[in-house]
Structure formats: structure tokens, C-alpha cells
Amino acid sequence: MASKPSARRAKSHRTKSQRTRPKSSREKVRTYRKRMRAKGMRLVQLWVPDTRTAAFAKEARRQSLLANRSPHAAEDQAWVDAMADRTAN
16 A cells, blocks of 8 residues: 655754744844945934924924024025025025
8 A cells, every 4th residue: 555645744854953043133133234334324323302392392482582583683584595495496
């Protein structure tokens, strides 16, 4: 009588130490950064003000009122308008 092929998959011939394990997040980040550096990129991290906070809005308002009271306000605004026109074209 001929034997039927087993429905089970054949076991891998790799030993436990040869099996690949999933990469950790740290390893993925390390390889990604390595690839980016190889492309000539440089990682830059910096902290910036959170523009979504009420404190930021309050301070921006305070500074804009101060700037409006400056003796140079008209000249400063003319410069800002000129730069805005320049970048719009």
C-alpha cells in the first residue's frame, strides 16, 4: 500500500539559532537612519513652541501689540508686505 503525502508542512531544516527573529523597533530605527545617512541626509531634532496652546496665543498677541506701538511699525509692516508680495509671485 502506497503512503499518502502528509497534510502537514515539512519542518524547516534550520536550527533554532538560524531562524530569523522579528526586528525590534530599535533595530528598525537604526537601519532606517543608516539608510538615510547613506543618502546624504542628516537627522535634526529640535523643540519648537506649541502653537496650539492658549499661552502661545496670549504671548503672540502681547508681542504683536508691542510691535504695533513701535515707532518703526509702519516701516516694519511695509517690509513684511513687500516680502509677502515677493513670495506670492
